Amino acid sequence: MTTLVRHLMWTAIAAAALLAVTYALPPFRNYQLATAAAYLCATAGLTVLVGLSGQLSLGHGAVMAVGAYAVALSQNRLADAGLTGNGVLVLSLALGVLAALVGGLIVGLAAARLRGPYLAGVTLAVAVALPAVTTVWAGVFHSDQGLSVYLDPPPAGLGYDFPLERWQSWLALAGALLVMLLLANLLRSRFGRSLRAVRDDEAAARLAGIDVARTQVLAFVVSAGCAGLGGGLLAVLTQSVSPGAYSLTLSLFLLMAVVVGGLGRLAGAVWGALLLVVLPDLTHTIVASLTLSPAAAQRLEGNLPLAVFGLTLIVVMIAAPGGVQGVVRRLLP
Numbered sequence: 001m002t003t004l005v006r007h008l009m010w011t012a013i014a015a016a017a018l019l020a021v022t023y024a025l026p027p028f029r030n031y032q033l034a035t036a037a038a039y040l041c042a043t044a045g046l047t048v049l050v051g052l053s054g055q056l057s058l059g060h061g062a063v064m065a066v067g068a069y070a071v072a073l074s075q076n077r078l079a080d081a082g083l084t085g086n087g088v089l090v091l092s093l094a095l096g097v098l099a100a101l102v103g104g105l106i107v108g109l110a111a112a113r114l115r116g117p118y119l120a121g122v123t124l125a126v127a128v129a130l131p132a133v134t135t136v137w138a139g140v141f142h143s144d145q146g147l148s149v150y151l152d153p154p155p156a157g158l159g160y161d162f163p164l165e166r167w168q169s170w171l172a173l174a175g176a177l178l179v180m181l182l183l184a185n186l187l188r189s190r191f192g193r194s195l196r197a198v199r200d201d202e203a204a205a206r207l208a209g210i211d212v213a214r215t216q217v218l219a220f221v222v223s224a225g226c227a228g229l230g231g232g233l234l235a236v237l238t239q240s241v242s243p244g245a246y247s248l249t250l251s252l253f254l255l256m257a258v259v260v261g262g263l264g265r266l267a268g269a270v271w272g273a274l275l276l277v278v279l280p281d282l283t284h285t286i287v288a289s290l291t292l293s294p295a296a297a298q299r300l301e302g303n304l305p306l307a308v309f310g311l312t313l314i315v316v317m318i319a320a321p322g323g324v325q326g327v328v329r330r331l332l333p
Helices: 003-024 027-052 060-080 086-111 116-136 164-187 190-200 202-207 212-238 248-262 266-289 294-319 323-331
Strands: none
Touching (some): 003 027, 003 164, 027 164, 164 190, 248 323, 266 294
16 A cells, blocks of 8 residues: 555545534534644644754744735635635635745745754744734735635535534635645655755755755745645634734744644644644633633733643653653553
């Protein structure tokens, strides 16, 4: 059995299982599942960049924003022109991925010449500059207010009472499964081996005939495309996009998620995406159980998820350097 056939088989099994899960979950849990799937696109791409090519990015939230804004603009413009339907949504998501690919190529070309803190600084600047861009071109991006995203109702063939959240989870899960299938095959290819060689020793990789700069740029482009799809799907789920939703905090959350989940493993990206959804929900439950003033509760709810994620990161790095996936692999026979 070839690698592609094996991956297709596992993808089909996962799709069937997730389809059954969406029928068992209530609407809100379906929405959370869809959000985790959108985050998975970004964490899987970041796993390729950080875990397998050894390049650090502190600005992947901004890359997600590029995809989200591209989807919002294309969806709204096409709807104004009278073009609607699920085929149009697929086109908008493809445009979101394309915009993120172009952004990733630009950042990747600069990143190929930088190392360590200099590379982190460039990607950090990208994340910080996002609100300024939306303010300078406020006529297009509507500044901090952001844009609404036009979304058609579920197809009529599913029934007029088909839950919107289940339809959104199908869309997001389809995107996440596609990303995981493509990346799983990519990492088994010659490009995947080149990534690992560049990460482990650039000089040795260069002596082996690998074009280090081109490999690093391609890693950035692949990772940006995945993040663009994740951002586009997130815009479709929330039906809005604004700079506050793709802040520097989101970039830090994404980076911590791939480390906690298991750096360098696609399965670790799954754990990281789930944590991105579960931890804020958990902290909201904790804050709601405390007797606090509304102002104090708002401040605590805004900062507690980052604190909990940071504490989780410290504990995992001390107790299980391989992340959650490393623990799972040790426990399995």
